[in-house]
Amino acid sequence: MDGFLSALGQRLAERWLTLLVLPGALFLAVATAARTLGQAHALDRDLLTDRITHWAQTPTASSLGGQVILLGAVLAGAAGAGLTAQGLGALLQRTALAADWYSWPNPARKCADTLVARRRARWTAAADRYLRQLDADAHRLALHGRRADPAPRRAAHHAMRRISAEMPYRPTWSGDRLHAVALRLEHDHHLDLPVVWPHLWLTLPETTRAEITTAEQALARAATMAGWALLYASLTMWWWPAAPLCAALALTARFRLRAAADTYAQLLSAAARLHATDLAIQLGIEHTGPLDRGLGDAITEQLRTSSPHPRPPGGGPSP
Incomplete structure (x- = not known):
């Protein structure tokens, strides 16, 4: 048990370091350069070197206690920047998929x-x-x-x-790529994917679920990269060299987001087509052969919840 907890803690520390601290530390370094140099001296390397040397020679930075506090502040700031990028990425992912754009x-x-x-x-x-x-x-x-x-x-x-x-039906390519899976399954097999998917997920083999989870995580990482692009965009008002870095991150995030959405959509479609018959067995639906429209209708009808009963005219509780 101790070995398992130690390995788990090590993996969490590695993920915290790679996903939050290192990108956040790079952002803090660029932000420091932006505030130090400004637009007028954007590429003045000597000025940046002199400022950093001056800071390193201050009594606070040269003492052991000051260095510990400085290291803690850098780690906290880097982690905070990483969490901000992840939050922006989650918002951008929801916007890019646009499943609820009507609301x-x-x-x-x-x-x-x-x-x-x-x-x-x-x-x-x-x-x-x-x-x-x-x-x-x-x-x-x-x-x-x-x-x-x-x-x-x-x-x-x-x-x-x-x-x-x-x-x-959605304002973005990635959103329509995922929506197309539901449309095609409804057209080909009369399978309502939003209704069926939570139940289907529980019957999928572990390897299939691992592949889908990996694709979903790739989608989230691409959106987080777009979040970093927004953070770097905020530095352009002080330092113009942040603009090409922001553009590179944004273009890379767009490419990765589309690729991840396409992979995720393909895996969703394949999982539904290959394992819907397994779900039918779990539901007690008798069927022989591959997934067809009759089986899709039967699965969807059994899993679709009925509409709530309205209250009686008197306003009392329903029986």
Whole structure:
């Protein structure tokens, strides 16, 4: 037991160090340089060296007690910056997935509604081009008896999926990528994923749950990187070199967020399609063969909760 607790404490300390303290310490170093140099002397290395040397030679920094206090302050500040970045990342992740954008405050909701309308118009135009290319390829096959070059068809399909895998319903690509999983499962198998998923999760094998958890953590880490980009953006008002660092973090976070959302969506879809029959067995639903629409209807109907009964007209408690 002591060995387990020791190993657990070591792993927690490593995660605390790598996820909070080290990125936070780098941020504190950049913030110190920003406040020391300012815009006028943004790249003055000699000035920064002189200031740091002066601080290191003060009585407080040169004494043992002062160094302990300074180290504690740096660790606390770094951890605080890391927690702030994680909090901003959680907010940005919720915004990027936009599952509840209908309930956002009015200015944000109107902006999201405009983005959805624009993305839907672009997707519809791209889908029309793809369908016309499919018709042209089918006509060529029927007329000449040979298949057309698949490159234009693939390019049209890629252009459509680059906007969204399905008809856009959310203001962001990542949000629509996850929403497309639920739409496709509902269309193909009549499986209501938001209703079924909590029950399905409990029946998944440990290896499958580990893969999905890893993908979810990658999504959270990408959002945290976007949170760091916001923190570095706040330093640009004092020090312009923070701007390219902020831009690099933001672009990397965007790429990683999309990649993580795509991986997460694929794993959700695969888990539902492969293990819905296992859930049916747990629910006592008799079925043979793979997941089909009949089984999807049966699982969804059994797991969907009924609407609450309204109170009687007299206002008393319901029976």
